[in-house]
Amino acid sequence: MTEKIIVIGANGQIGTELVNALRNIHGAEQVIASDINDPAYAIRNTGPFEFVNVLDKDNLHHIFQKHQPTQVYLLAAILSAVGEQRPKMAWDLNMTGLIHVLDFAVEFKVSKVFWPSSIAVFGPHSPQFNTPQYCVMDPNTVYGFSKLAGERWCEYYFNKHGLDVRSIRYPGLIGWRANPGGGTTDYAVHIFHEALKKGKYESFLSAETALPMMYMDDAIRATLDLMNAPAESLTIRSAYNLAGISFTPTQLAEEIKKIMPNFAISYAESDPRQAIADSWPKSIDDSYAQKDWGWKLEYDLPAITADMLTNLKKII
Template sequence: MRGRILSRLFQGRQTSVVSNGGQLRHYHPNGDPPRILITGSLGQLGTGLARLLRSKYGTENVIMSDIVKPSKDIVQSGPYVFADILDFKCLQEIVVTYRIDWFVHFSALLSAIGEQNVPLAIRVNIEGLHNVMELSKQYNLRVFVPSTIGAFDYAVQIFHDAIEGRHMECYLKPTTRLPMMYIEDCLRSLWEVLVAPEDQLKRRTYNVTAMSFSPEEIVAEVKKHFPDFSITYKPDSRQNIADTWPEVFDDSEARRDWGWRHHYNLEAMCQVMFDNLRRQHQLEAAAVTR
């Protein structure tokens, strides 16, 4: 995953306290944890953020929402509601009924879909955000709008191909360097900027990233684990897109203002990915033998 843009648009009336574990959190003056609504929450980042926030503030205080029918696991994991961001009254009812304090706004159409249906993209991405901001002004909510610059699945597929002994074909040139970050760092950055003290924030929008690497650089790291791994390069139209993007993402302001620090570099990311995939394969094999 490439770097992210984080925006904290409005500041609610809440008080900062430090927990026994030393982590800065934001609670109500009466000590209650915040009530949080996540729109577009059924994506990978939405579900991951919901787990993180529920671990910190309680399952009942984090409400997931989307326009998609949720899986049984999602329903059993905690509160989930239907929320169409184009329906102001629907959102208003959720905010009032669930006493929402924080609004994490993931709902948006990605560029590929948006280019195919520009009018819908304008409605969802602009009118939807406008609805969120209007509700935030009306109910004094904290609004947080994360945005990925892009995603490249080759940097995920390479781990599956390597551990399963498959040859890989990459759609980028071997030297195409792009800014990346591991999902755990990404999710942690979302929470850290949400709870950062107001007096530390010098702006409302921040970049965050962790590392930059090219296909040939990640291949070299993968081969430390799987020396026989093989790859060929066949650049396609996605190479043209990658060529327009920067090699390095500047997140110096996040590091300076609220102490952002990534935990995973390329080596650490490869190690944890292979550890997780091996564990997953072992569980799947054990399930088959039962």
Template sequence: MKKIMVTGALGQIGSELVAKLRAEYGSNNVLATDIRVSDNREEGPFERLDVTDADNMHALAKDFGADTMMHMAALLSATAEKNPLFAWNLNMGGLMNALEVSRELDLQFFTPSSIGAFGPSTPKQGTPQDTLQRPTTMYGVNKVAGELLCDYYFHKFGLDTRGVRFPGLISYVAHPGGGTTDYAVDIYYKALQEGKYTSYIAEGTYMDMMYMPDALQAIVDLMEADPSKLVHRNAFNVTAMSFEPSQIAAAIRKQIPTFEIDYDVDPERQAIADSWPDAIDATAAVEEWGFKVDYDLDKMTADMLEKLQLKLKA
């Protein structure tokens, strides 16, 4: 990767991914694009882009001289359920445009999938890399279709497509963006601001999670991996930890002993969470490109609270 174009650059992952890529590859070598306008355009090149506009996407990538496309633009799980038709048009239309532009310009390609690609019939414990995928959400349907579409472009056109299935991602930089796992971000804000949190996810509901620094490093490591060693390419299971709400509350109490948690379950988001695995198996990612993580729940919690405290004071 030398010249990287990122779509959805102001989103939950994209905003931090762009900063990491610019630190590693040079600010002028990373073109950030989003349908919204950036307030920090002085940090590197930025262009407004609606990913459903294929012609503009092609023109921006070509003019920038991109050799890599990282397609991060998507509507997340809970938000997508509120407007499934719009979610399909944005998530699948945008992905198709990004793949076509990458094929036409011979770009290396990355897009993330998600644990949302699994469904209630998927094995919940030690979820295999290759397993039954019958999701019950529009977001999940989009992700399964996207995995297959990226595989198709690799086999049909030889496009160097790569991707991971992200678990819930936890970050102190971006605010929650409409995902089912976002309680695991909001709980830290409420711990510092109010000393208590009301969870919309029920006690005992396990979900896979990962701290954002590990997620970003996973993207870079996969994109820099030897392609001859990649068997799966487009949907590697990755995870760092699996926990339920009372466990993250217990981790917070190690830092804030008076912290309290209670529950007011949201049936819609709870149903989505119940359809996902409790803990997935990332063996394929470890074996094929050396996937690893640095943060467990306690280490992540300490860092989140420290960084958020500084952010909230500022």
């Protein structure tokens, strides 16, 4: 079957790379990138693009009607740190946008929908080490509880409407092709830019704050692997845990120093993002993803560090 795929939120950190990966697989004309803002040159000039506001129901309905997608990737969201500055807008965009897409996916008989969740669904009373798929989940950020509510809606639409919705609880994501979008884990991208520009970096997270992180190449591969998995092999219809690797700002700085010996890191005295990070898991158990669709991580911390510095040197 020929796929027709819409990626909503194509300008973001994940969308920028996912659009290119999907176009390489399915052909440029079969993947419609869409966003509320003007796209990057590479996205707009390698295939079709539509302006889409997920809160504008009529506009979104028109896009579904026009393209009759077989798959939809909904990536539009307000992330954790920005969400705490604009909580009601974050809730509205993250929730109402999802409901609109789920409703239209049912109406237009979309075969698969992908929607990203996050480790932000966990909270201060969740187990912090090797956090399991099922446990106490008491997120204390708007982003976190919008993602937790979204997971319940995804599973609800699967059970009530037979809609094949698939989701991953992403850890922090590190990539060089696009800028991060306002999350608590963004330091792990900013640090590479500052290392190359200034030879130093002030971290907004404390030296020993461990968080699960993942290289973007692994995240895109995981997304495509999940979407390509046979429906009958999937046992999770909320969102799959995905572990990545866990490290602290200190450990990341030490890896950078192996390549750039004069690099220096310092730490801010206080930042509101620290409280968010402290409520999140330190490491994740992703055994369901391993068992159900064969997930396996490829990039460790040395490989991430080397690849980030090598590629960013070309564009900074």
